[in-house]
Amino acid sequence: MILFPAIDLKEGQCVRLVQGDMQAATVFNADPAAQAQSFERQGFTHLHVVDLDGAFAGKPMNAQAVEGILAKVKMPVQLGGGIRDLSTIEAWLGKGVSRVIIGTAAVRDPDFVRAAAKAHPGRVAVGIDARDGYVAVEGWAKTSELSAADLGKRFEDAGVAAVIYTDIARDGVLKGLNIEATLALADAIAIPVIASGGLASLADIERLIQPDCAKLAGAITGRALYxxxxxxGEALALLRGAREASLA
Incomplete structure (x- = not known):
């Protein structure tokens, strides 16, 4: 179980949104690279970054901020937002991003995901952002008629490294993870699932280390950290203790 701290980028700054609303952004740090360094010093081993402007524009919009983060930390960085063609994927991987996350394009062009995963094994994840169980696209501005499970099943044999599942209703409002829906997705597909949206307290971490959550690959936390x-330290210690106990 990997705990990913999140950095969401809007106009070059580190922000958090409420349920994906770009008008409800709170700036937490004007220096995303410094924020990333702080997370690394705190003991986090992986970082989750989203180019929010890019998700709406359909192309990278915060490249300078992302490059600044990559220059300052050694931990693996997974990046989503505005990644909709192979050239963008190759550019980011070439700059040091460990794994790219494909969201909107996974709904619109499944063959693109398959081609990307084949070209870059282990370095392509799919972001499934759901509202009432149905996949949202274009920075969550629109909801498709595709269920989260159906989308995940499309990529069972594609070589996708992970699925990042976000319950939009929980995102940024500190209501707690939607464990039930996340586990249901993990049961429906063989691809490793990372939980996102609403992680609010150490109670959520304690829930994630219960036996039924062992099938999850990780979880993402944002506002609760900020x-x-x-x-x-407490969150990472809980996860470390659970990992050590499982190996004993």
Missing amino acids: DGRIDP
Whole structure:
């Protein structure tokens, strides 16, 4: 179980949204690279970054901020937002991104995901962002008629490294992860699933280390870290203890 701290980028700054609403952005740090360094110092081993402007524009919009992060940290960085063609994927991987996340394009062009995963084994993830169980696209501005499970099943044999599942209703509002829906997706597909959206407290971490969540590959936390609701040391210690216990 990997705990990913999240950096969401809007106009070059580190922000958090409420349920994907770009008009409800709170700036937490004007220096995303410094924020990434802080997470690394706190003991986090992986980083989740989203180019929010890119998700709406359909192309990278915060490249300078992302490159600044890559220059300052050694931990693997997974990046989503505006990644909709192979040349963009290759450019980011070439600049040091560990794994790219394809969201909107996974709904519109499944063959693109398959081609990307084949060309870059282990380095392509699919972002499934759901509203009431149905996949949202274009920075969550639109909802498709495709269920999260049906989308995940499309890529069972594609070589996708992970699926990042976000319950939009929970995102940024600190209501807790939607464990039930996340586990249902993990049961429906063989691809490793990462939980996202709503992680609010150490109670969520304690829930994630229960036996039924062992099938999950990780979880993403954002606002709760920035607001101080989760102590990084305590959260990482809980996960470390659970990992050590499972190996004993």
